[in-house]
Amino acid sequence: MSENPSDLPALPERLPALAVLGITSPDQDDWARLRGLQYARLSESNWLRLSSHSIAAAVVVWVYASTVGLTALGVWLVALMGTLYLCHKCDSQLAGAETRKLTRTEFRNRSISITLLSLAWCVPLTLFAQQGTISDLLVLWTAISVMIVGLVLVVAAAPLGTVIFTVLTGLSVVFSSLVFGEFKAAAIAGFFIVVVLFGTVASARTYLTARIAEAGMAEKGEVVSLLLREFEDNKADWLWQIDTNRRIRSVSPRFSFALGKEPDALEGQPFLQLIAGDAWESGSFPPSLHELADKLKRRESFSNLIVKVVIGGQNRWWELSGTPILDERQTYLGFRGVGSDVTEQRESSDKIAYLARYDTLTGLPNRLMLNEALSDAMDYAKKWRTRCAFLMLDLDRFKAVNDSLGHLVGDQMLAQVSKRLKQLMGENAMCGRLGGDEFGIVIRDASDKRKVEELARNVIASLSMPYDISNNTLYVGASVGSAIGPRDGKTVEEIMRNADLALYRAKDEGGGEHCQYEPTLHAHAEERRKLEFSLRRALERDEFELHYQPVVDANDETVVSFEALVRWNSPEHGYVRPDKFISLAEDTRLIVPIGEWVLATACAEAVNWPPHVRVAVNVSGEQLIEPNFATTVVQALSDSGLPANRLEVEVTESIFLRDANVVRSALEQVMALGCTVALDDFGTGYSSLGYLRKLSFSTIKVDRSFVQGAAQGSAESLAIIRAVVAMADSLEMSTTAEGVENAEEAEMVRGLGCKKIQGYYFGRPMPVDEVQQVFARKGEVRARIA
Known part of the structure; x- marks a missing residue:
């Protein structure tokens, strides 16, 4: 042979x-x-x-x-x-x-x-x-x-x-x-x-x-x-050829199918006119078509050129490659090449790119895009010796709206807030959503301090106007903190942190205020110091407890897992919001011992649940960069006796922003133990699409903002959920829809292909004894072994 x-x-x-x-x-x-x-x-x-x-x-x-x-x-x-x-x-x-x-x-x-x-x-x-x-x-x-x-x-x-x-x-x-x-x-x-x-x-x-x-x-x-045989077998590609007058010659069946006409009707037709559609009459061609025409005019070879075409009145995207045809005397005879229709891939890429850089609920740029804009403004200020500014704003009393009327109303309010903010922005300013009810504004040229103050006052006044939502007239205010670059910081991170400090001062003063950053923000620093001091003693004083929110199967609505959520009731500060003390714990690296306690406690309590029910534990990026993180997981499983396949580690996209290789190695070690890893808050601030290929996540959790947007009939939210589900299915991953609050939303996400559902409709976070009662009502409590 x-x-x-x-x-x-x-x-x-x-x-x-x-x-x-x-x-x-x-x-x-x-x-x-x-x-x-x-x-x-x-x-x-x-x-x-x-x-x-x-x-x-x-x-x-x-x-x-x-x-x-x-x-x-x-x-x-x-x-x-x-x-x-x-x-x-x-x-x-x-x-x-x-x-x-x-x-x-x-x-x-x-x-x-x-x-x-x-x-x-x-x-x-x-x-x-x-x-x-x-x-x-x-x-x-x-x-x-x-x-x-x-x-x-x-x-x-x-x-x-x-x-x-x-x-x-x-x-x-x-x-x-x-x-x-x-x-x-x-x-x-x-x-x-x-x-x-x-x-x-x-x-x-x-x-x-x-x-x-x-x-x-x-x-x-x-x-x-071999290549020709492979090309003939690839039904997504086709051959095309034009003469010196750019008229189609030797029409292949697949090329005629791509153009939506019979081969005989295409022979001798102008190539560019056929793919330009109505733009041929108006002369308003897309840039990609101009580029193709220039390549053909200059008789230059090209490869993998993405061209926007109009076929049958519909916009399509083609990927074209071509080379000039020359005879033995080097006489130009036309062009020939290959092409394929990449419309679906292009649309999916656009949706994913949008997901990576824009907030779906509000349509505003997300944190990543704001970071880039502020970085550009800082570079501009350094180059021309001017100043830029960053305003961080937070809605006052927004939590009360969420708690009393539900997240659906809260999301509708955030959408209206974003519209008011966009109306206030000029060419010199850009606003975006940082997350939750926090927004940011980048002012490119802030040489005139009065413009910063004026914009801040206009924002407060506009956002303090009443909102009509679902037959309710609602009032919330806004607090604004600002920092000037490069005076108040040499880097993007410093400017945003100092604006955040100024925002805390504005909220401490009762809200509805604009505070500029000052080096002497003692009040906030002191409060933060006290909170940190109490947080350091919270573990020793047994002040933490875990609540569990159920995750159900989308088809039969049986409980498949519980997400462990840590709660802190401090004697000095009372009930402290998780978003407040967790961020502080991450800043001070107290999240590492707290995370170890959460992991050990969740495993010890989950071992008493039915054997098919998993427990999901959120893990911070600070924990993942610890060298002994995998050892901590092994210790928690060993001490509790919980099988590794019943533990799911949840991480957010932000973990990949620092020490990505270390984080990836830690997650791979956890997977090697038999545990599963879920990606939480997908698409809410960072892009980790490359890691979806490199890491075998078991689950992608669709953020509640997409679910709520889809429930309001947002075409973009629906398209993004479909794109995420399709991407997860192709990567053999499951999907969990978060923030489902009623039966209609549950039916909607089920129809979109989500495999699991989590939200208030199926249960709020509950103490462990209530979890046992849930199992007891269903006859699922297993007997303890003495």
């Missing part, structure tokens, strides 16, 4: 003489494979070799018949025929060696057969010559020399055999000439040996180079045929 054409050897950079002869085989090249190319066609010249040896043998009989005797000549002829047969057999076995590697045994056997043949010819050149004259020797040597020259020219495939034959026979002539005292004849014979050796190596190099080139052409032919 022949080897794959791709296995054929490439031509080495140099062909050493010893390697060409077969004496050495450099390691960097596949010389065994090259030997196969050398010796593959030896059998084709067998008849010529037999003829030349027969003629030379006839010369021996003619010259020495009268002096040596017929008996000796007969014995010699039998030996000669035997060695010729042995050589013929070896060469015949090498037929077809061009498709395989030549073994050392085959190479050695042929060298031995040639040596035996050469020794057979040494007999008349030495023993018979002693019984004749110097003239007889020269006649015989002339015949053998002609045979050797023929071997060099015709049998270049086997240079080592020619060298062996030439050296042995030539040295025999040198020896016999010296015996006769003919020193000139001996010198000429030696010179002949040297010339033949150099000629043999040169001829062999030329032959081997030609054989490799020939094999390479065959390989390219097979590769081209």
